[in-house]
Amino acid sequence: MFKDKNFKKYLWIYLGITFGLSWGISLLYVLCYKQLSPIFGKLNMSSPLVVIALNSPSIAGVFVYYMYGGKKSLLQFFKRLIPNLRECRWFIYLFIVSIAFFAAMHYGSILLHIPLPKVKLSTNDRLVLLLKNIYEETGLLGGALGWYGFLLPYMQKQYYSSIKGGLMTGFIFGLFVFPGYALSSFETATTYPFYVLQLMLFSVFIAFVMNQTRGNVLFFVFCFWLVASGSKLQFYNFIAGVQILEIGFFLITVIGMYLYYRIVKNKDLNTYSLCLFPDFIGN
Secondary structure (H helix, E strand, O other): OOOOOOOOHHHHHHHHHHHHHHHHHHHHHHHOHHHHHHHHOOOOOOOHHHHHHHOHHHHHHHHHHHHHHHHHHHHHHHHOOOOOOOOOHHHHHHHHHHHHHHHHHHHHHHHOOOOOOOOOOOHHHHHHHHHHHHHHOOHHHHHHHHHHHHHHHHHHHHHOOHHHHHHHHHHHHHHHOHHHHHOHHHOOOOOHHHHHHHHHHHHHHHHHHHHOOOOOOHHHHHHHHHHOOOOOOOOOOOOHHHHHHHHHHHHHHHHHHHHHHHHOOOOOOOOOOOOOOOHHHHO
16 A cells, blocks of 8 residues: 555645535535525536536646646646547447446336336437537536546555555545535435445446556546436436446446456456556656
8 A cells, every 4th residue: 555645645635625615615505505595596517606616626636736747747647638549449448338338227227117207309309418418517527637637546556456446536526426415405316325336336447447548537538428418318317226227237347347357368457557646647
């Protein structure tokens, strides 16, 4: 386990900015509701305060990289957003995984008698909505540059393990979203513990992918954009029952991917080709 106390300052600065902004805004809104509600209205996903809170991980991640190595570190980090030709095949793999995900959620809902939405969208409507969801999904960039651009590589260095690093990243990500579940104005039909477990397993899957793509967070954005669009495209309802299906799906996917690399390619994805902060941005 990585135990450089001086190096841990980057983690504490990241967490301080991330949780300070997000939880601070939530607490301030609760304490000063009468004063702030006439100005900002009810908190929802398009509220300026919520947008700032959701993007606080990216704000923190960019700040930490700048603090570590100035403009050079930021430039090296953003260069990683440009995939090489070999890495582009992962777009196809992730697209296939997303199609399998939609099918599993849809037919799993039918099998388990989980209510499905009434389909009111045409194929063209779905395509338009899918494209719109690129910018409407405010958590995309908010999570990419922070959780998976900094925290995941840091945790992988901390434990020298993609599995432990992914689980810890997902768990801390889960703590971050807690105010969203605590504030009733979100009116969520999902269950918080299930959501945290989803994030933990999804983060392990993303860790496997990013370690094969030089730590390129663009693949997280692409995958998250697709799987997060399923309920909006009316393939299924994002409710507690479906959360259990999603947990099962990513558990099976993670195990299957690990075993494939272990048996077929003789590579241990838990320790193979790890992207470690800050080493990976210089390689």
